[in-house]
Amino acid sequence: MIIFGTKGRSIKMDSGEFHCPNCNTQRTYNKKYVQDWFTLYFIPTFPVGSKKNDKKYIIYSVKGLIKLSINDCLDKKKIIVSEIENQINNSKRRDYKGNYGDSFGNSLAHISDFDFKDGSTIRVWCSEWDHSNEKVKNYLYENSLSVNLSSKEQVDFVQNEGYNK
Secondary structure, three states, rough: OEEEEEEEEEEEEEEEEEEEEHHHEEEEEEEEEEEEEEEOOOOEEEEEEOOEEEEEEOOOOEEEEEEOOOHHHHHHHHHHHHHHHHHHHHEEEEEEEEEOOHOOOOOEEEEEEEEEOOOOOOEEEEEEEOOOOHHHHHHHHOOEEEEEEOOOOHHHHHHHOOOOO
């Protein structure tokens, strides 16, 4: 028995960066189109038909932030983490504290990561800024609660390219 069919494959056309007004950082985007391919035993063999433009941008990461006192932040973080655990059971949870490097004094991030088998992540964290630090004062950082959802592509970029020196 011969098994054949077609399947759409996404092909990258363009990529770049844009300024996200919500998180106030540069973010990456990819523009792709979909091309149908003839498959033989589920293996794409050759393209068929015409290219289909996909005018949608792919969002690799979404982040929300709210300014809170550190105590309110930690309380709210517990609630959010508990809700994620109750709703999603196919992830591995890691809790830890991270610092922002020596240049930010004793600033801390209280982090809960939910890692998924597909490489994507949900991160919930409270930023506790050292307000006696000059750099923190200059940037006007405030204690806050953040929730970030990142695709595997975003996680890979940050781990392998984003902070390369």
